[in-house]
Amino acid sequence: MGSKDTTTKRADARRSIDAIVQAAAECLGRNPDASLSEIARAAGVGRVTLYAHFSSRAEVVDAAMSRALDRGNEVLDTVDLTGDPRLALHRYIEAGWHLVDGTRALIVAAQRELSPARILELHAGPAARVEALVARGRAEGHFRTDLPISWMVNVLHSVMHSATEEIRAGRLTSDHAAHHISATVLAAFTTPGTPVPEPAP
Structure with missing residues (x-):
């Protein structure tokens, strides 16, 4: 019976955590200044329950951002990155921008609460896709080779967030x-001295 009680408690805790993270993503997605009380209310739990699972606002924001990026990675997995790397990059940007646009307020909250190192860590999945695409574009002679790939990836993400x-x-x-x-x-990516392709409108 003790084992069953423990299993039930774990399931209840999991449901509470999921509800809090979902509520955080929704509340912070509307307002980056959303309070923990507001998030707890939206999740249908008390502040005591919220603090039982998350010790700080930063932890709640981290969990909400992780959830958004996990879902975003599922979308990015469906983007065709084959063929001309320049066209593939445009397709990636189209899909990536829709994800960024849908989480603009949440990103603001993350930038306020999380360290730059943690934000980079959370973006590891999208960054790896762009790194592979840039490396292929360089190997095929479409992208410049005089700048580090890591810098080029950072330029893309910086431009997205600047938007x-x-x-x-x-x-x-x-x-x-x-x-x-x-x-x-x-x-920025095109080899110096070669024509820059015009992205589709």
């Missing part, structure tokens, strides 16, 4: 962002 800032400032609309990002990144 969210521009949207928040009212200088860019979400529906134009993917094109702007692709045009900027393709210009």
